[in-house]
Amino acid sequence: MTLAMLPFMLAFLLLVAGLYAIVAKRNLIKVIVGLLILDYAANLLLVLMGYRTPPAGEAPVAPILTGGLAQADDLAASAVDPIPQALILTSIVIGLSVTALVVALAIRLYEKYGTFDTDLMRNLKG
Amino acid sequence: MQGMSPIVKNITRVVAGFIVLFGAYIVLYGHVTPGGGFTGGVILAGGLALVVLAFGEEFARKVLTHEVAKTADSMGALLFLLVAVLGFAGGVFFTNFLPTGTVGSLVSAGTIPIANLGIGIKVGAGLFGVFLALAAFRRTTAGGKKEVDVLQSDI
Numbered sequence: 001m002t003l004a005m006l007p008f009m010l011a012f013l014l015l016v017a018g019l020y021a022i023v024a025k026r027n028l029i030k031v032i033v034g035l036l037i038l039d040y041a042a043n044l045l046l047v048l049m050g051y052r053t054p055p056a057g058e059a060p061v062a063p064i065l066t067g068g069l070a071q072a073d074d075l076a077a078s079a080v081d082p083i084p085q086a087l088i089l090t091s092i093v094i095g096l097s098v099t100a101l102v103v104a105l106a107i108r109l110y111e112k113y114g115t116f117d118t119d120l121m122r123n124l125k126g
Numbered sequence: 127m128q129g130m131s132p133i134v135k136n137i138t139r140v141v142a143g144f145i146v147l148f149g150a151y152i153v154l155y156g157h158v159t160p161g162g163g164f165t166g167g168v169i170l171a172g173g174l175a176l177v178v179l180a181f182g183e184e185f186a187r188k189v190l191t192h193e194v195a196k197t198a199d200s201m202g203a204l205l206f207l208l209v210a211v212l213g214f215a216g217g218v219f220f221t222n223f224l225p226t227g228t229v230g231s232l233v234s235a236g237t238i239p240i241a242n243l244g245i246g247i248k249v250g251a252g253l254f255g256v257f258l259a260l261a262a263f264r265r266t267t268a269g270g271k272k273e274v275d276v277l278q279s280d281i
Contacts (some may be wrong), residue, residue: 089162089164117176
């Protein structure tokens with residue numbers, strides 16, 4: 001349990017919190033918030049994978065070319081990996097679309113049953 | 127959903143053009159700076175949602191209608207498909223057949239800026255259509271005009 005594993009453990013903690021909200025809550029809006037937290041925890045974990053620890057005493061290097069093309073090779077050897085960051089941008093927008101779909105379903109369920117409580121939704125007849 | 131006060135409307139007239147311009151900048155410079163189609167499309171959708179919120183439902187029914195959002199959505203998807211099918215001119219499906227210039231300039235990286243443009247249009251129009259369908263058009267709720275307490279604290 002070194003200190004380098006601490007960000008990963010905290011991302012897992014967020015993931016477990018989101019999963020608990022999906023499984024154990026009765027209010028539909030709380031389930032949707034749990035789904036959001038789970039999605040963002042997975043994205044955070046994947047971005048954390050791309051980190052490259054710098055040599056001792058230096059700051060981590062951002063993958064931005066400030067010195068032109070001549071700097072590209074040693075930037076590629078020392079910078080944080082930019083590919084997970086670019087792909088997780090896509091994944092965040094996909095999570096937004098999934099949230100929109102789920103919220104539309106919740107609105108429709110509220111119009112049909114008049115409540116957000118999932119226990120009551122099982123007992124009422126349409 | 128009616129519009130907001132004249133202060134909000136006047137400020138929106140000034141600001142909304144800059145928001146759309148910023149979104150277009152993020153989309154078109156996606157191969158040079160961080161960003162690209164997805165984030166630029168989200169900024170575009172935010173700017174359009176600001177205009178509909180400030181000017182009310184009548185604006186959403188007359189000028190920026192749901193049909194416009196759906197048409198722009200399909201046009202973005204067709205542009206992306208066109209870029210992919212035109213890759214046959216280079217040999218295989220989705221080849222980068224345009225010349226790749228110098229790293230860091232605007233006209234470079236082949237077909238990637240055109241694909242970014244298609245994605246930006248699609249994401250912007252799609253998220254704006256989602257906003258219209260969920261929030262802008264009035265709907266009847268079950269059981270009449272009841273106030274919705276979403277986070278009911280006993281469950």
